[in-house]
Amino acid sequence: MAEIENRPTNFIRNIIDADLASGKHQQTHTRFPPEPNGFLHIGHAKSICLNFGIAQDYNGLCNLRFDDTNPEKEDINYVNSIKEDVNWLGFQWSGEIQYSSNYFDKLYQYAVELIEKGLAYVCFLTPEQAREYRGTLKEPGKNSPYRDTPVAENLALFEKMKNGEFKEGECVLRAKIDMASSFMVLRDPIIYRIRFAHHHQTGDKWCIYPMYDFTHCISDALEGITHSLCTLEFQDNRRLYDWVLDNISLECHPQQIEFSRLNLEYTIMSKRKLNQLVVDGHVDGWDDPRMPTIAGLRRRGYTPGSIREFCKRIGVTKQDNLVEMGMLEACIRDDLNENAPRAMAVLDPVRVVIENYPQEQVEMLDAPNHPNKEEMGSRQLPFTREVFIEREDFRVEANKKFKRLVLGKEVRLRNAYVIKAERIDEDEQGNITTIYCSYDPETLGKNPADGRKVKGVIHWVSASHCIEAEVRQYDRLFNVPNPGAAEDITDALNPESLKVVKNAKLEPSLSEAAALKGYQFERTGYFCRDDHFAHLVFNQTVGLRDSWAKIEQQDKGQ
Template sequence: MSETEHRPSNFIRQIIDKDLAEGKHTSVHTRFPPEPNGFLHIGHAKSIVLNFGIAEDYKGTCNLRFDDTNPLKEKVDYVESIKRDVAWLGYQWEGTPKYSSGYFEELHGFAVELIEKGLAYVDFSDQDTMREMRGTLKEPGTNSPYRDTSVEENLDLFKRMTAGEFKDGECCLRAKIDMSSPFMCMRDPVIYRVRHVHHHQTGDKWCVYPMYDFTHCISDALEGITHSLCTLEFQDNRRLYDWVLDNISIDCHPQQIEFSRLNLQYTVMSKRIINNLVEEGKVSGWDDPRVSSIAGLRRRGYTPASIREFCRRIGVTKMDNQVEMGMLEACIRDDLNENAPRAMAVMDPIKLVIENYPEGQQELLDAPNHPNNPDMGSRQVTFSREVYIEREDFRESANKKFKRLVLDKEVRLRNGYVVKAERCDVDSDGQVTTVYCTYDPDTLGKDPADGRKVKGVIHWVSADTAKEAEFRIYDRLFRVANPAAEDDLFAALNPESLVIKQGFVEANLAAAEVEKPYQFERLGYYVLDSDAEKEGRLIFNQTVGLRDSWAKIEQQGD
């Protein structure tokens, strides 16, 4: 099978294949152009995987270019976070990162060229008046009274704009296209605005800044981009993209191709909304593990491979749709099931006292790091007279379906002995505090010698050596599948999106590393949080449960 047959097929790749076959291009050059006004989210990951993945598959190149034309909302911190996220996902951009601000001289020159051709003019109308003049989807717009200003006067006015003679919002430069166009973006769009604000790359050199639609196409052309891939909301804007390039003196004319953006259930795909959640204290920051940001997913324990796989599974189409959160969670489960070592933790502990085990004695038991992968080796866990088990794993009485520990019944401690519950202590609230057991010393690593069957297996940690730990159990941030459609977004937040528990982990996890995943046996997949290093204590984030519990909930609601 040839190399090209291994590539995933979609309409974009079919266009590229045709362009290469017909000799329109001899190589492929893509770009990923984020605006540094927030952290990247899972929707950007789809674009990253698409643009960098196509460049890799076609042995082409992909630029990382910051669309930094709005310094009011941009920060260097966001620039750095974007670099980290792209690199963490496993991609390397061509050369050094590019900036739209690096082309400000050229962009200004092209704006002057449009004025000289009678295709741009300076407009002093205020925003409300301009909005009225644009018309509606059913009614054409009306010409601005400044539309027929002479070329010479427009050149002088634009020069004065650039020199800082006008206040913010006092005037702007508009392209002179067609106020009766059925496409709103072609009704004399603004291409330059006045903003007296410091820029994180160019300092105070400029007080006029180009608009995105003017900047983007020219930046693509200057960089020799062959295929400019963007989401469907820019479909109409392709007409402006082409108009600008058709009317300036530039040799390269990239092809803009639109695909559907990612809409993921139970979360939001908007940097503006995420920023509101951060500013209102509804989440702890852009990297809160409940947020759909790449930094948040990383902190929660998602791996680059799982996110890349998710982007491949959802595919690339022109159809807008909502993707189930379960699909993203399935990708991380598949990854961690194969690659995460096992460990034991107890999150709601009660003490188990093994009365016939010698006091003060400890022994080391072998435990495999992965049940199906001997190459991952094994570890030793301490066994002692007192251990902790999960509260839900013990009942004073239960029916035959309960396969865990019951008074006068037996259960196996994972990788250890068979124990039998004899009696328990209960506090004034009726809560069990301690369970007293006996153990069979002949059952380590084998079935009981007399042939009796023990069906239940529970996890545990030694009370002598276990380490205290905090467990942050994360759920979906919103209670509803499409929170963006809610009138009150904050009211749709899930009050159970974060539950914190205090418990114990096996002693080996004292050496746990941030971003190294573990499967806590019978509980789910967890990762050490970055707060652990700052606070000097063990804090584990739940990445995902062992099963999709939401699938059952949703089926019950149908």
């Protein structure tokens, strides 16, 4: 009982609670119905968490159904990627995977039933003529000249459509509803069209395919769905959803309920536009870590828990809004801060020589894998006379706010000793090539605050024992908050969305890093190993702090 009281609530759950309390339904049954015409993105994750989450919380059922009515744009690879994404997010569908194509025979019979009732007809208007007859938002449409074709003739024509006796585009089957309706979706919509296309499930059995709006509601009813949850753009389509089910011989009539889709800053949620980025080569595939696809987020190092938490935080409402990217990044940052082991990596190295450290000595220092979790254990770091530090962590001169290494002053090396910068070498261009330091052997393992005034702590790796890797640092794919509003989305692309660092220096333990496992590179950010490459590559998941927040505040202030 306590579990029921503590579960989240929203207007959809309130409807479900009322339906169960009244006895309208004995068990909830939802479904997640993607079209297999692209990879799922973060917006679909919201729907996945909603539909499967309701099934979990109410001890109900949730189907995974592919609404596969458009064979020209669908592919079995998309089917497989969607199954993987749902499982990765932590959900399991009820029973076997469903396909709308499983119901093509029944859908055909329901179309015949509508014809027999005088509620559907074969129309030979060209697409241009059909648009003209349809009318506008201010003017009613006109009846097609084929609207009153006798039932027997319509049945014969529809049979010819099924048998491939008409060309593509020559005719369609339309529902006979109301050409004067204020809802455009009810102005005799197309419910079947001719397509001579191979289908990934049914092969070449069919050359006519049902439209989504006709298929979706019948599929829901055939599967016994109680609550058909969809986004707000389908609100008007609910009239057609109900009309179809009210006029065929199916007892089950699911309730369609709409909620607001996810709109995320610096992101697009259109599969068509995402596909454009892939096809035109602006990104390296659907799983490019800059993409908002679930596959891209996974490859970048996002965890299932962080995405579920994000969906929980944004909630479910009917109010359209633009969610800040910082909210998504905060979820993965919170997750990895608690669960990611620490490691050290130097991305822009400069050599440090500790002149008073024995030249051949290799000292193994113990370093905790997490500063607050002893149960995560520790690893051994080789310490040697020569190490690498970040170039930005050293200055010849600096003010008091700079808490790193300065010539003539001290700093602590993380999990190691206090060192002092004594002198430097520079090349002909004035670039620092080597920093010569001394160290205090009495400072190992001591806290800088314990009587020793050092300004800060910096990370490092042994020059002779480190490993080299490619590190890919990602920024937002677009440089405007609402790229979908741009006439050409390519104009909004961020040219700095990917920075590749060659030959970064990493502590040796990272050679055994598991793919997709998150690590905090101390003082730098969170990273994970990318197994798409033959060589060692780490992707940046997110920085240690939201570097965009200040920029966005300044922009809003302007």
